[in-house]
Amino acid sequence: QSALTQPASVSGSPGQSITISCTGTSSDVGSYDLVSWYQQHPGKAPKLMIYEGTERPSGVSNRFSGSKSGNTASLTISGLQAEDEADYHCCSYAGGTTLVFGGGTKLTVL
Amino acid sequence: QVQLQESGPGLVKPSETLSLTCTVSGASIDLYYWSWVRQPPGKGLEWIGYSYYSGSSNYNPSLKSRVTISVDTSKNQFSLKLSSATAADTAVYYCARDFGGYSFDYWGQGTLVTVSS
Numbered sequence: 001q002s003a004l005t006q007p008a009s010v011s012g013s014p015g016q017s018i019t020i021s022c023t024g025t026s027s028d029v030g031s032y033d034l035v036s037w038y039q040q041h042p043g044k045a046p047k048l049m050i051y052e053g054t055e056r057p058s059g060v061s062n063r064f065s066g067s068k069s070g071n072t073a074s075l076t077i078s079g080l081q082a083e084d085e086a087d088y089h090c091c092s093y094a095g096g097t098t099l100v101f102g103g104g105t106k107l108t109v110l
Numbered sequence: 111q112v113q114l115q116e117s118g119p120g121l122v123k124p125s126e127t128l129s130l131t132c133t134v135s136g137a138s139i140d141l142y143y144w145s146w147v148r149q150p151p152g153k154g155l156e157w158i159g160y161s162y163y164s165g166s167s168n169y170n171p172s173l174k175s176r177v178t179i180s181v182d183t184s185k186n187q188f189s190l191k192l193s194s195a196t197a198a199d200t201a202v203y204y205c206a207r208d209f210g211g212y213s214f215d216y217w218g219q220g221t222l223v224t225v226s227s
Contacts, residue, residue, distance in 0.1 A: 003154065046147075101154055
């Protein structure tokens with residue numbers, strides 16, 4: 001069970017859209033629509049932004065959306081805002097009732 | 111409002127057992143699965159395992175031989191025990207609720223545990 005692969009960092013200007021990728025294998029991301037995404041500000045606990053690949057919890061802005069193609073899941077943030085600057089983590093069900101996280105991506109709003 | 115709060119020693123000696131408790135308020139502990147997740151300083155998140163009030167549990171294969179997670183319904187708490195601790199176990203430990211679909215909707219604030227002599 002290896003960690004999912006995320007880019008170490010991404011950046012964008014206010015108002016732009018960015019996409020963070022999360023690459024796994026056919027044993028985790030590719031086999032299940034059970035990818036979740038978490039936003040984490042420095043010194044804070046993670047916050048659920050997307051679950052089951054594409055679903056947004058109540059209260060999460062519709063600027064956040066999730067998708068998947070093959071073994072790669074993606075989080076897209078549109079209309080980038082300064083408050084979106086944070087670390088983002090993906091997580092996938094990996095079979096056998098286990099979970100695996102990605103290494104995290106630092107989003108910088110320029 | 112659902113709240114989770116971790117508690118336990120912030121310093122553990124190498125080879126000893128790391129023990130933490132998560133107290134849940136605002137939700138009945140017998141309705142959900144409950145997990146522990148950790149984050150070494152400057153690194154990503156790592157799922158440790160989960161447990162259900164019935165005693166059913168499952169763990170990260172890389173930690174399975176050293177981990178026990180259990181639920182105490184009388185206190186609305188669940189706990190983590192990680193044996194034979196080493197410096198590599200130094201991390202912020204979070205407790206979290208799995209509301210379904212293997213996603214965590216509520217998290218504790220996290221507690222830093224340092225393994226050092």
